[in-house]
Amino acid sequence: MNGDDEIMAALNLTDGVTEKLDLILVKLISLNSKMEELNLTVKGIQNKVSHLEAVIAFVQHKQKTLDGKFSHIEKNAAFVDEQIIELLKDGSSDHFGQEKG
Numbered sequence: 001m002n003g004d005d006e007i008m009a010a011l012n013l014t015d016g017v018t019e020k021l022d023l024i025l026v027k028l029i030s031l032n033s034k035m036e037e038l039n040l041t042v043k044g045i046q047n048k049v050s051h052l053e054a055v056i057a058f059v060q061h062k063q064k065t066l067d068g069k070f071s072h073i074e075k076n077a078a079f080v081d082e083q084i085i086e087l088l089k090d091g092s093s094d095h096f097g098q099e100k101g
């Protein structure tokens with residue numbers, strides 16, 4: 001094999017490599033673009049999750065406040081029920097404290 005044949009053999013080996021490298025480059029660029037889109041989507045989801053966490057904390061705080069208020073209302077209702085029962089048991093006076101007669 002002479003020098004020209006060796007050069008031609010080397011050129012034949014590299015034939016199509018440039019096209020393949022260009023194709024690989026295009027696919028890498030596409031993959032990079034998809035990764036950037038995925039990162040943006042993940043950041044959006046993280047922001048939404050953070051917002052939901054804040055909303056849940058607010059709702060839990062409100063729930064505790066309402067639980068305390070309902071407990072107070074229940075105690076007041078029990079007290080009023082007791083007072084009504086006492087008034088109903090007391091048959092000697094009407095609702096204005098006057099003797100029945």
